[in-house]
Amino acid sequence: MSEHDTGSVREVLIKYFDSTERLAKIVDREVPYPDGKLIVSRTDPSGVITHANRAFIEMSGYAREELLGVNHYILRHPDMPAVAFKDLWDTVAQGKKWQGYVKNLRKDGAYYWVKATVIPNIRNGELVGYTSVRRKPSRSKIKESEALYETLR
Amino acid sequence: MTLNLSVSPDFPPAHLSGWFIFNTWLQRQLGTGVHLELYDGFEEQRKDIRNGKIDLIYANPYDASMLVRELGFKVLVRPRNRADETVIAVRQDDERNSVEDLESGITIATTADPDVHTMGMIMLESADLDKNNVTFREYDNYVLVAKALLNGQADVGFFLKAGYDELSDLVRSKTKSLVNSQISVVHHTLVVGPRMQEHVELLTERLLGMEEDPKGREVLKSMGLDGWDLMEEEQTEFMIDLIDTLID
Structure with missing residues (x-):
């Protein structure tokens, strides 16, 4: 758990790139990443979730049926700078692997940090979606990312 | 043919x-x-x-x-x-009880098994460990990895979970698992x-x-x-x- 957590609760209007928005409850409380697990999800080419493993369901706090069919941006925490996701999409659009540290928003408003890797899924030469695998990051990388993202917001 | x-x-x-x-x-x-x-x-x-x-x-x-x-x-x-799962283990009497207790400079007993080695290294990332700040000793099988651990030739051992479970009770009881992968x-x-x-x-x-x-x-x-x-x-x-x- 982060030493900076205050447990404070606030409401933030999150605006997404497709012009939709939602009022989200944000709780300043970190949920620690479980040891030994990988969070795995897949999306279609537009970012709509098509597969969620058990670790994803447990860590996000959503039920499987709440995740499937919605855009992956449901996990986006307002502390994450938009430029980080632009880099992600620019990279995978070129058919390359993207890796980075991401602060994710849970359904209950708390957060968890991950080291995420996203790759395009190519079948018979066609892009059919993306696979994202998240693993446990180190505290030092979280600290570095927090400092960096603060300057990019 | x-x-x-x-x-x-x-x-x-x-x-x-x-x-x-x-x-x-x-x-x-x-x-x-x-x-x-x-x-x-x-x-x-x-x-x-x-x-x-x-x-x-x-x-x-x-x-x-x-x-x-x-x-x-x-x-x-x-x-x-x-499923292929990986176990990271130390000696039973080791004071370290989690991956985050491990520090740079440790020696890892591993095999050439690509699954286990890769997952083992991924599970060490949370302690800021990577190939540049650890030493590897490669062994032919998991019995030898366990021996290296017990002999003090290594601080940490990477095991295929099935290989760890098949160690003799005596050998396994002299080790403790810090983390098991659960990828399935x-x-x-x-x-x-x-x-x-x-x-x-x-x-x-x-x-x-x-x-x-x-x-x-x-x-x-x-x-x-x-x-x-x-x-x-x-x-x-x-x-x-x-x-x-x-x-x-």
């Missing part, structure tokens, strides 16, 4: 005879000669795979990736309830090469029927397996995509 069967070198030694029994079973089912070629090392086996010497292989997930995407092999089945979708598979095409349908049917047949069940038991589950093409692609995310 004699076909060549091989097995990833990370199979538990206790099941060596089981693979010879499987080979005999296979010849009867297909009505053709099958030669079992076993290897001590992964690289030697990969070289022969690339040279087209292997037709059917019980492959670890990393090699399955190469076989399918680069060499046109096809995954038929996977063993039921046999990465596993070995039985993969066929282009020269096996004409046998694919019959082979798949016989493999899936093994557990229903008393003789088939005996063969499975000798290999330490419960049965085979069919792998659809997309399941294979999913596993390979996942592995791609884990390789730097």
Whole structure:
């Protein structure tokens, strides 16, 4: 758990790139990443979730049926700078692997940090979606990312 | 034409005879000669795979990736309830109780098994450990990894969970696990090469029927397996995509 957590609760209007928005409850409380697990999800080419493993369901706090069919941006925490996701999409659009540290928003408003890797899924030469695998990051990388993202917001 | 069967070198030694029994079973089912070629090392086996010497292989997930995407092999089945998981262990009397207690400069006893080594290193990332700040000692099998740990030649050991579970009770009791992976979708598979095409349908049917047949069940038991589950093409692609995310 982060030493900076205050447990404070606030409401933030999150605006997404497709012009939709939602009022989200944000709780300043970190949920620690479980040891030994990988969070795995897949999306279609537009970012709509098509597969969620058990670790994803447990860590996000959503039920499987709440995740499937919605855009992956449901996990986006307002502390994450938009430029980080632009880099992600620019990279995978070129058919390359993207890796980075991401602060994710849970359904209950708390957060968890991950080291995420996203790759395009190519079948018979066609892009059919993306696979994202998240693993446990180190505290030092979280600290570095927090400092960096603060300057990019 | 004699076909060549091989097995990833990370199979538990206790099941060596089981693979010879499987080979005999296979010849009867297909009505053709099958030669079992076993290897001590992964690289030697990969070289022969690339040279087209292997037709059917019980492959670890990393090699399955190469076989399918680069060499046109096809995954038929996977063993039921046999996901490849990794254990990171230390000596029982070690004061360190979690991965985050490990510090740079440690010595790791590992094998050439690509799954286990890669997952082990991924699970050490949370302690800021990587290949640049640890020392590796490579051993041929998990019994030797355990010995290295107990002899003090290494601080940490990487084990295939199945290999860790098969250590003697005495040896295992002198170690403690810091973390177990819980991935569940990465596993070995039985993969066929282009020269096996004409046998694919019959082979798949016989493999899936093994557990229903008393003789088939005996063969499975000798290999330490419960049965085979069919792998659809997309399941294979999913596993390979996942592995791609884990390789730097």
